Structure formats: C-alpha cells, structure tokens
Amino acid sequence: MSLSKIWVFVEPSESGVSSTSLELISAASNFATTVEAFGYGLGSETAQPLGDHGASKLVLATGLDGILAGTAVAAVMAKRIPSDAPDAVFFGSTPEGRDAAARLSAKLDLPVLTNVVNLVEDGGSLTSEHAIFGGSQIVSAKFTSSGPGIFVIRAKSFAPESRGGAAAVVEEVNVGDIGSAGKAKIIQSHTEARSGPKLDEAPVVVSGGRGLGQQDSYQMIEELARLLNGAPGASRAIVDAGWVPYSYQVGQTGKTVKPSVYIACGISGATQHMVGMKGAKNIIAINKDADAPIFSIADLGIVGDVHKVLPKLIEAIKSKG
Amino acid sequence: MNIAVCVKQIPDQSIPGKLDPGTHNLVRDGKLILDDSDSYGVEMALQLVDRAGGGEVILISMAPNGEVSGLRTALAMGADKAVLVSDPSFSGADALTTAKALAAAIRRNPFDLVMAATESTDGYTGTVPVQVAEILDIPSVSFAKKVDIEDGVLKVQRQTESGYDEVECPLPALVSVTAGVVEPRYPSFKGIMAAKSKPVDVVDAAGLGIGPISPNQEVISVRAAEERASGTVVVDEGEAYQQVVEFLETLKII
C-alpha cells in the first residue's frame, strides 16, 4: 500500500449505504492506508458498515435543500482538496457519481478516467483498466498530470470485503450556498414500486428486450422472474419505449448485474447491453435470429420465438411446483 | 430562446472500431456521422424553440479535419447554424479538454440553454456535459427523460436509480438528455437542401483562446479480454423450453 489517502463518494440505498459504495471503499482500502467516505442522505447507522469495509471517516453533506446530490458533494470535496489532498478520488458510475466527478474535475482542473473496471497499483500510482469494444479488449491507462486523479468506476468491479474496522467517524458539513450550480433543485422525488429481489443483487435475472414486440408481453418476463425468485430486467430499447422504468435497465447506462443465471429474452446483445451482464455465471438467451450477438456469450442459446418458448417454459416450471 | 446543442460526430458504429497502434487513440478517419445519442438533443431543442415562439438552435461540435457531415444532418433536421471546433492539437483530447473547448465554442453566441446527451456512443465518459456546465458556471440537470420550459424555468424529469425526480432550474442551464426523451425527426428533402447553405463557424484552439494543451492521461497497453466461450445453441422445434428447464435443474435453480 503505497498510496496514503483515497476519498470515496458514497451513496444511500433503501437498505442503508449502496453496495457499490462498499465495493469502492473495499477497493480503496486495498491501495491506501487512509480511506475517507464523502456522502449524502446517509443515516448514522451506515457509519458501521462503512467503517467495517475500511473507511475511517464519513464526511456527510447536509442541508442539501433539494440541490442535486452529486453537485453538492463535489462542492464539499472541492473546498477541502487544496488543504487535505487525497491521492485519488473514487466515484461509482451512477448518475450522482458522474455528476460529482464531472463537477469536481472541472472545478479543480483535475483529469478524470471513466468506465473503470479494475485498478492496479504500479509504483505508487494507480493504473486503471477499461473494457472497450463490448468488453473484447482491455485498455490500461494512467494519469500523467499531477493532482489527485478522479476515477469513475463501474459497479461490481470489486468485491465488498468486511475488514472488521470500527465505525467511521461522522463529520457533518452543511453544504450552504454553492453558487449557480446549486440552482437546480429537486421539487419532488418519485419512487417506482418494484417487488421481489433487487435487480443488482438477485441470483436470477430475467430480462426482456424489443423482441417481446409489445409492452403486454413483458408480463411473461415478470412471471418467469417471480417463479425463479429472480428480478425482472430490461434492455434500453424497452426502457426508452416506456414499457418499463429506467430502474429495470441492464447495461452501460443502467445496472451491472452478476447473477448466477441471466436469461435474455428478445435481446440482440448490443455491446452496451453486454457490458452490464457479461459477468453472469450462466447466460441463457432466447432470440429468433440465429445470428444475434447475444448467442456468442450464451451458455445455452435457444433460437426461437419468445411468444412460443416462454409460455411453455413458464408452464413447465409451474407444473414442477 | 436560443439553445446550444452539443453534437458529437463519430465513426459509423456499424463498422468495427480500431485503436491506433501507436497512440492508442480511437481511429477516426473516414466520414463521421451524427451520434444517434445527440439526435435526441437536437429534436428536443427544435421543439423547445418552437414552443417558445422563436430563437435559434445552434450546434456545437468538436471534430478533427473540419468534419461537417454529422453537422449537416442536424442542420437538415432544422438547426439554424453551427460552431465547429477543429484543431489537430485536440486529437485524442480527454473529457475535460473537450469540455473546455465546447464551453468556449458555446460562448461565441448568446444562449439560454445548453443541451447534450447523457453519454456519447463512442466515448461514453458521461462527464463532458456537466464539466461544460461547471466551466460555464451554470446549473446542470443530467439524465433528463422529459424537458419543459415554463415562464423561463427549466422543468425536468430526471431519471434516478429508483424512479425519477422533478427538478426545476432557472435559465441559463445545461440539460443532458436520455434517448427516450423525444422521437427525433428525419430530415426532409427540403431540410437537406437548406442545410447546405446554413452557416458553419469553424474555429481552432487559438481562435477560442485555448493555449497548447498537455495530455492528462495516457494509455499504457491494450490486450484482448478473456473470451467467454459460447455454449450450446438449439433451434426451437416446439420443445426447446425443456432444455432450459434441464439447464435450470442442473444449476439447482428449480
């Protein structure tokens, strides 16, 4: 461990602190002696898991008053960097993480590397790895300029590891007036109801794509997911079409999933979809086009019509009880 | 209402991408086209200017070799004019350098709103728009799936991990949109003809007042990723579902 300090942007989830945040804290703890978390909207109970994974401190932005969270936390970080210089700052590839990384980068003229899937220490600095061309090639990159580098890291790139550390010391910081950036304000938040296990934690994910033909057919995806105790997911095509909410989206701009089984139904297997599900242990694909790219990574591929295969599959699983 | 729309011109994505073996930069020779991701921003801007009852849609693009093909497509959709930043010293520019150049180009015309896509198809850093906003010192709303302007206030539905937020913001501001936000129009024949004579203001780094840039990051190596072996493929003759059942049984899922 030759880096002395890494900062990590951490975010809340329904269950406390998000799993991605704990992954990043764990990753940072592999490289630096001191790891400090910067977050928002977290209850005091999250100091425990954050500390357990390696963070000694949680700097909690408060008094956001509707200011977009990424923007607010970036302002808090920017104020401290000159005096409290970390060697690197980690962000998750989430909407807030990207906002925060972008604001911080432009505020302090710091470079940013995005879509990081792995980090390697090399002579006191970090080298990042990026999957390109649909994950067929890995590019290694590093910063050449001085100042803390900003890394935006994809979910599920690192395993969360409990280290038995004491609860992080919480320091609350009131965001205050952050100038023009703070003028965009949340008036109301809407949560879209989901049942069953969380998409990015479920052991089985059943996803549907444009090949379903119409919104109603998505019911088959939900039913199959329910029967397998899994979560329903989607390609971006049907999220854009408004069939299902964005929280269902798997891929580059959506969730990264690593279930034991991923079942892709009527999904072509665009590179941007594959980066989000290629890590699944087993992949089953149902697609009527034998040349669909999804078959190149499927352990079991069924060349067939989802409207014929899925109803029979659902019946067969039901009859097994 | 004047809207500056950032549009990236990118290599045709149906042709497999390549890296330059020397510089490791993405090879960007050949004709560039309008990034699909940005056609949504162009459409949204055209509709907003229309609803506001007047104003201009100004395209902003940075591309090598004075490339304008993608800009012409967006001009044919109805945009009024374009600013193109083209300078050999920007080849392989990182996200922050790109943002600095775009911000300087945006400042060449008065604007009320800046539009961009949440992420580009070939770069997908997803940071350029918000970096532009910070440089211009204006508020930003990323991940927009619905955009309206009422009484000079920007009203956005912003996608979140669990649903969406209603966000409001005074102008000037930047908004980055997702693909579902509107249905981009196809350029009409009349539009394509008109686009040929619309003004494109071409500027280089010096023209923007940006000094020589030094690279902030470098690619050290490129290697092939571990390949995932493809498995069994079965053509459904009515009974293929049983193979799925058996596979799920071996995995002890059912």
Ligand SMILES: Cc1cc2nc3c(=O)[nH]c(=O)nc-3n(C[C@H](O)[C@H](O)[C@H](O)COP(=O)(O)OP(=O)(O)OC[C@H]3O[C@@H](n4cnc5c(N)ncnc54)[C@H](O)[C@@H]3O)c2cc1C
């Ligand atoms: C910057 C960027 C980010 C992106 N991020 C994401 C992302 O996060 N997630 C994502 O998924 N995509 C993402 N995309 C979009 C991606 O490129 C594809 O457009 C999208 O994944 C396609 O979705 P699809 O497979 O459902 O649709 P299509 O590509 O249209 O495929 C539909 C498939 O269904 C098959 N089919 C049709 N009818 C039937 C039938 N009756 N039975 C069986 N099969 C049938 C067809 O053969 C076809 O293969 C992104 C794109 C860009 C540019």
Ligand SMILES: Nc1ncnc2c1ncn2[C@@H]1O[C@H](COP(=O)(O)O)[C@@H](O)[C@H]1O
């Ligand atoms: N070279 C460029 N020219 C014009 N707009 C750009 C350029 N690079 C990025 N953008 C804008 O920023 C968005 C996000 O790009 P990126 O950060 O590369 O994912 C793009 O969709 C464009 O709207």
